[in-house]
Amino acid sequence: MSRRDAVLARPDRSTPPARTRRTGRVPVALLLPAALGLLFLVLPLAGLLVRTPWSTLPQRLTEPGVLTALRLSVQAATLATLLCLVLGVPLAWMLARVDFPGRRVVRALVTVPLVLPPVVGGVALLLVFGRQGILGGWLDSTLGVTLPFTTTGVVLAEAFVAMPFLVVAVEGALRGADVRYEEAAATLGAGRWTTFTHITLPLVAPGIAAGAVLCWARALGEFGATITFAGNFPGRTQTMPLAVYLALETDLEAAIVLSLVLLTVSVVILASLRDRWLSSR
Amino acid sequence: MLDAHLVVDRGTFRLDLPLTIRPGEVVALLGPNGAGKTTALRALAGLIPLTGGHLSLAGRHLDDPGRRIWTPTEQRAIGVVFQDYLLFPHLTALDNVAFGPRRQGLSRHRARQRAATWLARVGLAEHTHCKPRHLSGGQAQRVALARALAVEPALLLLDEPLAALDARTRLDTRAQLQHHLAGHSGATLLVTHDPIDAVVLADRLVIIEDGHVVQEGDVATVTAQPRTDYVARLVGLNLYRGHADGHHVRLTDGFQLVTGDRHVGGVFVAFAPSAVALHPRRPDGSPRNTWPATITGIQRHGDNLRVQLDGPITVAADITPAAAAHLKLTPGQTLWAAVKAAETRVYPAAAPLNVRAEP
Numbered sequence: 001m002s003r004r005d006a007v008l009a010r011p012d013r014s015t016p017p018a019r020t021r022r023t024g025r026v027p028v029a030l031l032l033p034a035a036l037g038l039l040f041l042v043l044p045l046a047g048l049l050v051r052t053p054w055s056t057l058p059q060r061l062t063e064p065g066v067l068t069a070l071r072l073s074v075q076a077a078t079l080a081t082l083l084c085l086v087l088g089v090p091l092a093w094m095l096a097r098v099d100f101p102g103r104r105v106v107r108a109l110v111t112v113p114l115v116l117p118p119v120v121g122g123v124a125l126l127l128v129f130g131r132q133g134i135l136g137g138w139l140d141s142t143l144g145v146t147l148p149f150t151t152t153g154v155v156l157a158e159a160f161v162a163m164p165f166l167v168v169a170v171e172g173a174l175r176g177a178d179v180r181y182e183e184a185a186a187t188l189g190a191g192r193w194t195t196f197t198h199i200t201l202p203l204v205a206p207g208i209a210a211g212a213v214l215c216w217a218r219a220l221g222e223f224g225a226t227i228t229f230a231g232n233f234p235g236r237t238q239t240m241p242l243a244v245y246l247a248l249e250t251d252l253e254a255a256i257v258l259s260l261v262l263l264t265v266s267v268v269i270l271a272s273l274r275d276r277w278l279s280s281r
Numbered sequence: 282m283l284d285a286h287l288v289v290d291r292g293t294f295r296l297d298l299p300l301t302i303r304p305g306e307v308v309a310l311l312g313p314n315g316a317g318k319t320t321a322l323r324a325l326a327g328l329i330p331l332t333g334g335h336l337s338l339a340g341r342h343l344d345d346p347g348r349r350i351w352t353p354t355e356q357r358a359i360g361v362v363f364q365d366y367l368l369f370p371h372l373t374a375l376d377n378v379a380f381g382p383r384r385q386g387l388s389r390h391r392a393r394q395r396a397a398t399w400l401a402r403v404g405l406a407e408h409t410h411c412k413p414r415h416l417s418g419g420q421a422q423r424v425a426l427a428r429a430l431a432v433e434p435a436l437l438l439l440d441e442p443l444a445a446l447d448a449r450t451r452l453d454t455r456a457q458l459q460h461h462l463a464g465h466s467g468a469t470l471l472v473t474h475d476p477i478d479a480v481v482l483a484d485r486l487v488i489i490e491d492g493h494v495v496q497e498g499d500v501a502t503v504t505a506q507p508r509t510d511y512v513a514r515l516v517g518l519n520l521y522r523g524h525a526d527g528h529h530v531r532l533t534d535g536f537q538l539v540t541g542d543r544h545v546g547g548v549f550v551a552f553a554p555s556a557v558a559l560h561p562r563r564p565d566g567s568p569r570n571t572w573p574a575t576i577t578g579i580q581r582h583g584d585n586l587r588v589q590l591d592g593p594i595t596v597a598a599d600i601t602p603a604a605a606a607h608l609k610l611t612p613g614q615t616l617w618a619a620v621k622a623a624e625t626r627v628y629p630a631a632a633p634l635n636v637r638a639e640p
Binding site: 178 | 327328353355356357360361363367369370381428432
């Protein structure tokens with residue numbers, strides 16, 4: 001009632017309420033670096049578009065090498081994202097819903113790959129899953145499973161680097177979700193697992209989707225850990241970023257075309273997430 | 282049906298609430314904010330554990346910290362209508378109601394059948410496939426009630442079930458709620474701070490303040506003979522405690538009231554705000570109680586004005602707008618208050634609270 005009164009009272013004022021932000025001149029000392037900063041971010045992308053061989057683009061894109069790298073990239077990133085979902089969502093749930101000792105330490109550990117240089121991640125993966133690694137040696141000798149320098153290795157490296165993005169996003173969504181819905185489910189006879197599958201998951205589905213897209217984008221662009229742990233074998237472990245790097249030394253135009261593809265994917269992802277992260281002006 | 286002694290320690294706050302509810306009985310748990318109403322409801326639902334006492338429902342011991350017995354929420358024969366209903370937003374009204382029966386092991390088809398029956402019973406047969414966001418407040422409340430009743434609970438818990446509704450919807454919904462509660466064979470606990478809900482819906486009132494029962498009894502007794510300031514305000518009476526000697530009651534602060542009834546010993550004196558007359562000058566004649574009073578506040582109260590007065594005793598007076606205009610009432614003004622002895626009600630303060638003693 002009082003709110004409506006306030007709204008009704010407003011037309012009495014002859015002028016609309018003044019903007020709090022002053023509209024004076026912007027200082028050059030701020031304007032100049034701001035413009036330079038924008039230029040610095042946009043110019044390289046524009047350069048990529050300028051140097052793109054548009055006339056030969058269709059042939060370039062359908063070259064077997066490009067298609068192979070693209071297919072491998074998409075497959076590996078998708079598998080890595082699935083792996084992250086299977087392991088990361090329960091991990092996020094534990095962090096958000098279960099009060100266990102050392103939870104803060106676990107949360108810190110989960111986010112380490114976010115700040116760790118990916119090459120270091122690749123080295124670490126080699127030390128554990130490599131043929132002489134702690135687990136890798138056992139896997140190799142008893143199960144005959146070799147991980148490094150295989151497509152599976154690519155998936156592992158990408159999942160290692162990308163999983164924190166998913167866990168952080170999903171944990172945030174879980175913390176934002178109203179726990180009382182889960183309490184309501186419990187009063188109706190639902191145990192924790194049923195509540196998780198029937199109530200919690202649907203409620204945080206948008207958050208999980210956003211986290212998965214972010215995770216997929218990170219996996220798609222993964223370079224350092226992949227080249228360290230999985231190597232650079234065309235058709236097996238050579239993903240798009242690796243192909244770009246290799247092409248740069250032999251065929252600049254091929255590198256540009258591959259980069260353009262990755263840029264397009266990034267823009268599409270950004271557009272698909274704009275409602276979620278860019279809606280705040 | 283329900284036999285409980287709820288003891289919950291939470292830092293400085295302690296809930297200590299003996300509570301029994303017979304099958305088919307509706308008990309209203311009333312109290313000011315922070316009295317422990319919600320804590321009691323959550324303890325009954327198993328959303329927080331008891332730290333002492335015991336809780337048994339339909340012959341089953343659900344919670345007894347002394348004997349290390351604990352039953353998780355999902356295994357209790359309860360149904361809860363939450364204050365803001367908490368309908369699952371991704372499920373239709375039908376699937377919201379079917380959720381509980383489904384968890385009881387019914388097939389999807391049977392659960393939906395039962396849900397449809399319940400939705401029809403609360404008058405929402407045409408809204409079965411609506412998502413909660415397309416339901417009005419009153420409809421959502423009825424879906425929530427149907428969802429809680431569809432599990433056929435031994436104990437139905439209602440947490441401020443009408444608080445989120447506007448005044449008009451509340452009236453209709455309250456009447457419907459009364460109908461459905463009458464048909465519920467289990468025990469019902471209604472948590473509310475609205476005395477009207479309690480009076481209309483409940484067979485018995487339990488009033489708690491600061492975690493403890495201050496008064497308990499049927500609606501007529503509690504409204505006629507409040508025993509704390511909170512209850513008196515709830516039922517709209519002026520209430521004082523004092524010592525009676527015949528027709529005179531000396532209040533704890535020394536002021537003396539003349540009463541119609543004779544009593545001896547510790548008593549409560551109560552009278553309605555409408556029994557207080559206001560005069561610009563000291564009145565002569567029949568009223569036996571008169572005192573000078575200062576206006577501290579004036580509010581609208583129904584068709585009348587409720588005037589808060591300070592003086593030897595603080596008192597609320599209801600007067601008509603015409604009388605108010607005649608007296609030209611303004612805060613800070615001093616005038617004379619008068620109450621006839623026959624308008625006062627006196628009852629013993631020493632009467633045992635209708636609360637069971639601790640074993």
